[in-house]
Amino acid sequence: MARLKQLIREDPQGWETAWKENITPWDYGQSQPPLSEVLLTSGIPIHKDGRALVPGSGNGYDAITISKILGIEALAVDISATAVGSARRFMKSAGDDAARVSVKEVDFFTFEVDDEDRFSLMYDYTFFVALPKHRRIEWGSQATKLVRPGGYLITLVWPLVDPANPNPPGPPNPALPEHYAEVLGEAWEKVFDKVPETSQETHLGQERIVVWRRIL
Numbered sequence: 001m002a003r004l005k006q007l008i009r010e011d012p013q014g015w016e017t018a019w020k021e022n023i024t025p026w027d028y029g030q031s032q033p034p035l036s037e038v039l040l041t042s043g044i045p046i047h048k049d050g051r052a053l054v055p056g057s058g059n060g061y062d063a064i065t066i067s068k069i070l071g072i073e074a075l076a077v078d079i080s081a082t083a084v085g086s087a088r089r090f091m092k093s094a095g096d097d098a099a100r101v102s103v104k105e106v107d108f109f110t111f112e113v114d115d116e117d118r119f120s121l122m123y124d125y126t127f128f129v130a131l132p133k134h135r136r137i138e139w140g141s142q143a144t145k146l147v148r149p150g151g152y153l154i155t156l157v158w159p160l161v162d163p164a165n166p167n168p169p170g171p172p173n174p175a176l177p178e179h180y181a182e183v184l185g186e187a188w189e190k191v192f193d194k195v196p197e198t199s200q201e202t203h204l205g206q207e208r209i210v211v212w213r214r215i216l
């Protein structure tokens with residue numbers, strides 16, 4: 001972990017080195033269960049006619065889960081060429097489940113789409129918390145640029161801030177739902193916030209699944 005922290009602390013290129021050196025301790029081999037839980041049981045009317053974006057997508061598991069459950073197109077984006085190559089291989093092995101998923105090598109912070117191509121949904125898991133804290137504000141403005149008004153943002157907030165150790169040397173840099181609210185600003189409202197019932201064992205009681213809707 002020390003090598004990983006050293007690689008990615010401030011330098012976005014460090015991610016490519018981490019992928020090349022196969023230092024990917026975050027990789028769970030599938031989506032975190034709370035993503036399916038919120039899509040299947042929250043009752044939130046997430047559009048079935050749009051397109052989803054997963055930034056910092058790694059192997060792309062979450063894009064597949066979203067596409068499969070909602071029946072929409074999903075775009076997985078990652079800054080690392082090695083991650084993108086790995087995700088593309090995973091898409092092939094996933095067959096029909098990945099038929100509507102594409103993968104792109106791009107820096108989320110410089111990613112642009114035309115207004116008519118904005119996304120109806122964005123999902124963040126371990127991307128926000130992987131960033132240096134000073135980039136959170138840019139994350140918020142990019143989310144607002146890339147998701148259309150009326151669209152949704154789902155954030156699986158893990159690791160949560162531990163009051164006994166609020167600023168451990170990250171990444172990850174633990175967060176709370178209010179840290180996302182701070183940088184999303186008035187354009188967004190929180191419509192759902194729950195301790196998931198389906199967390200993997202090591203995350204039990206230590207994460208929140210939060211849904212935001214773009215209102216402006």
Ligand SMILES: C[S@@+](CC[C@H](N)C(=O)[O-])C[C@H]1O[C@@H](n2cnc3c(N)ncnc32)[C@H](O)[C@@H]1O
Binds near residue numbers: 126
């Ligand atoms: C902690 S990993 C999480 C990967 C994935 N969400 C998962 O849970 O398996 C963070 C990912 O974000 C990618 N990343 C870091 N900075 C990025 C950026 N500016 N734009 C796009 N991807 C980025 C890294 O290459 C890495 O794959």
